[in-house]
Amino acid sequence: MIKSMTGYGVGSKENEQVKYTVEIKSLNSKFLELGIRLPKAVSDKELTLRGECSKLIERGKVNVMISSEYTDQTAKASTINGDLLKKYYTQLQEIAFQVGDKQASLFDLALNMPEVVTNNEDEVDEEEGKILMAAFHQAIEKFNTFRLDEGKVLKSDLESRVKMILSFLLEVESIEGDRIPLIRERISQYMDDTVGKEHIDKNRFEQELIFYIDKLDITEEKVRLKSHCNYFLEALTATDSNGKKLGFISQEMGREINTLGSKANHAGIQQIVVRMKEELEKVKEQLLNVL
Known part of the structure; x- marks a missing residue:
């Protein structure tokens, strides 16, 4: 069955927390030239996506663009480790007192210390990963339908x-x-x-x-x-x-x-x-x- 190497497909899936949209475009090429752009939160899915593309798309110059949209914006808000922040702040106060520096912005320094602020975008649960893959396979289905037409x-x-x-x-x-x-x-x-x-x-x-x-x-x-x-x-x-x-x-x-x-x-x-x-x-x- 003849398929065109030119293709286009969009898939979108969501739950009560997040919506993932996957857009796939391709042009002709002798081999599979694959470019994937995806949010940092799901970067661990890149190898899985590449394997699926290799199996389902075969050949072409392909661009896969993935975007996420959270229904509850606080779901991806950063988390501050209060205990660690206090510990850093106390230690910085002691050091500032010892060196006689009373002008230092100790709070800003403590806030920028390692592991004080954690970005929740870097943490994706298994359910969210399933939403992403469902959107991807929906996009692939429309993409292959386009190729067949x-x-x-x-x-x-x-x-x-x-x-x-x-x-x-x-x-x-x-x-x-x-x-x-x-x-x-x-x-x-x-x-x-x-x-x-x-x-x-x-x-x-x-x-x-x-x-x-x-x-x-x-x-x-x-x-x-x-x-x-x-x-x-x-x-x-x-x-x-x-x-x-x-x-x-x-x-x-x-x-x-x-x-x-x-x-x-x-x-x-x-x-x-x-x-x-x-x-x-x-x-x-x-x-x-x-x-």
């Missing part, structure tokens, strides 16, 4: 372009019958003009002509190109994500089209080959955005 558009476009290449191949077959007689006539005329008809060994000429025409035969290229196109269309309907596979098939299609053009030796066929290349380039451009 975009993938349907890509599939339709890719399918139409590959079918166009197959229709061009039918055009090649319709005019190919004139190719060999024209080549034979052109070479015969050239030999008559340069060597003279009376000086040509007819048997040797026919042997060389057959050998030359055999090199220009495009039957194998037509068969392989048709096979690659049909395989591409089949892969479009596969259940697994197959952007890289489609890319490899398109490369093989390109090789056959190039060989077809180089061996054609026919203006009409070469013009059709140019149109095939135009469609194939558009296919390759679209494949850059297929997961």
Whole structure:
């Protein structure tokens, strides 16, 4: 099933204390390039989130932005350790008295001593962590739905372009019958003009002509190109994500089209080959955005 690497999804979950919102955006990339921005309070969840993203998103340049909003603002207020503050303050008073410094702001100094003020944002209970992960999975679900919807558009476009290449191949077959007689006539005329008809060994000429025409035969290229196109269309309907596979098939299609053009030796066929290349380039451009 075709998925686009471009995706967007937002998830939001809350309880009576906190609301978590997760926003996921992605663009195309050969690998998973992951950037996560999350509140300090849930920084311990980063490795878990990265593992889930690697499993559920697979590839793309992905940004995950997580924000929290507390219903009760006092829930994240800082806590002051009164006993520790008093102890620091008493010790500072004693030292100030010993050195004779009566101007020092002892209270401010005591307040800034280690572990006097504790930020409650750094402490998240298990329930809050579950709220975050629920919001994340909701965002992932919407994100993947977006990718699938975009993938349907890509599939339709890719399918139409590959079918166009197959229709061009039918055009090649319709005019190919004139190719060999024209080549034979052109070479015969050239030999008559340069060597003279009376000086040509007819048997040797026919042997060389057959050998030359055999090199220009495009039957194998037509068969392989048709096979690659049909395989591409089949892969479009596969259940697994197959952007890289489609890319490899398109490369093989390109090789056959190039060989077809180089061996054609026919203006009409070469013009059709140019149109095939135009469609194939558009296919390759679209494949850059297929997961």
